[in-house]
Amino acid sequence: MDKNAKGIELLQQGKVEEAVQIFTEAIEENPTDPVGYINFGNVLMSVGDPEKAKRFFERAMEVDPEAGAAYYSLGTLHFNQGDYDHAKDQFERAITKGMENADVHFMLGMSLSQLDQPKLALPYFQRSVELDDQDVEAFFQLGLSLAKVEAYKEAIAAFNNVLSLDPEHADAYYNLGVANLVHESNTDQALAFFHKAIELQPDHELAQMGVATVDMIKKEESE
Structure with missing residues (x-):
């Protein structure tokens, strides 16, 4: 197991200090790998230090401008701070950099939803449930966006999907x-x-x- 993977495992176990040490070693040993910076930033974000976390995400982007995960993490940071406009921008960049999973589409949809743009949010929630058809919250948010644009028949189908997963x-x-x-x-x-x-x-x-x-x-x- 490489150090980044080991650090993530420690973080999941709640061993934050040990995870920080491992990520620090990973950065020192391979300073041109953006993953270490991203992981360290995620740790800082999880312990409530967004300003330092932001610097690590930006450093990851400097090391590798194509590191989609760095943009995703920075987008999450902005979202958590209620800065939905900047969050939207970062999630869009993550997708353009090649990130293609349910989470990034969901978070982009959530950002647009928070900006009261349900019509624009719709395709991202739809893509999210295509990539993960077991995500209750994604189906629910899809249903809400459909209802907001008065596509009630489709909204009903989405809410029924929610209930099939969570009765x-x-x-x-x-x-x-x-x-x-x-x-x-x-x-x-x-x-x-x-x-x-x-x-x-x-x-x-x-x-x-x-x-x-x-x-x-x-x-x-x-x-």
């Missing part, structure tokens, strides 16, 4: 309720989904509001 996902039931109410005008089905969300999460305020909305609609229809 106790209260927010998926709530959003299915909304989609059925808005798109299908099916108050009975919507009510059933809202009640299921509340069953799974009794303090789900949005689902409670959904129930109240359906009750009001039914009352108006009966008058």
Whole structure:
């Protein structure tokens, strides 16, 4: 096992100081390899030192401008700080540098979603679930983006995919309720989904509001 792999293993075990030592040795032994800088930056980010982490990611880019993982990590840093515009830029660069996995597409989609650009986020969430069809959160975010652009039929399919992977996902039931109410005008089905969300999460305020909305609609229809 090389030192970078060993350092990652130590980090996963919560042995941060030992991981730092290993990554330091990896950088000293091979200063032209961007991986050591990226790993060290990720450690610094995980322990709450984003400014130093940023310098290591930028150093990795200097050593190898094609190191997609460096742009991805810097994008994650910006995202965690709420700087979604710069995060978006870095995730886009990671993809142009050849990074092609579910995570980078998901994070780019999340950045665009946070920037209130659901239409632009859609293809990245779609690509994310293509690359990892077991990712519950990616399917859920795909469903949210589809609903925001009023593609309710496709949104319903995405939320059903969420439930096939996680049958106790209260927010998926709530959003299915909304989609059925808005798109299908099916108050009975919507009510059933809202009640299921509340069953799974009794303090789900949005689902409670959904129930109240359906009750009001039914009352108006009966008058």
